[in-house]
Amino acid sequence: MSGFFRWPDRRRLADSLLAVLAPVVACSVALVGLTIWVGVGNAGSPARIHVTDGRVLLPVGGSQETAAFFRISNEGGAADRLVGVTSPDAPGGVTLARHRMTGGGAAYRALIESVGIPAQDTLTMSSYGVDLTVTSPAGEWRAGDLVPFTLEFRRSGRIKVLAVVVTVGTAAL
Numbered sequence: 001m002s003g004f005f006r007w008p009d010r011r012r013l014a015d016s017l018l019a020v021l022a023p024v025v026a027c028s029v030a031l032v033g034l035t036i037w038v039g040v041g042n043a044g045s046p047a048r049i050h051v052t053d054g055r056v057l058l059p060v061g062g063s064q065e066t067a068a069f070f071r072i073s074n075e076g077g078a079a080d081r082l083v084g085v086t087s088p089d090a091p092g093g094v095t096l097a098r099h100r101m102t103g104g105g106a107a108y109r110a111l112i113e114s115v116g117i118p119a120q121d122t123l124t125m126s127s128y129g130v131d132l133t134v135t136s137p138a139g140e141w142r143a144g145d146l147v148p149f150t151l152e153f154r155r156s157g158r159i160k161v162l163a164v165v166v167t168v169g170t171a172a173l
Helices: 007-039
Strands: 049-057 065-074 080-086 094-101 107-111 115-117 121-124 130-135 146-153 157-166
Antiparallel strands (some): 094 130, 146 157
């Protein structure tokens, strides 16, 4: 017998060290990640929603149904959800929609109840993704008019914004 430990004892010691080392390494990695998260100021910070670039397409061809678009940024540390939109100037209401493509290449509009705004991210509404379907008052809007909207978020509450009425060819959608 050479040394203090016999071969079977060394193996048990190595197995025990590995069993202890795995959770210690996992906890250390988690602690480093949380330290970085706190260091950049996002730990525990709520969603911070900013709504900009509001546009409403001027209805064409006698239709009262049109689309509205906003850029919604969340600079906070928690996600939020847009759960509703209203406008006193839209007598037929406002609905949230997502545009989808069929297998045959045709587009269609699917109504959605809400849309997520991840932390540190931006949702840019467009005619190719998420937008608002708005029923306008017949013939009352002109290019350049401002239309008030209230966007309701699950965590951030209600945010009142204005959207400018634009013609189809004047704004990138």
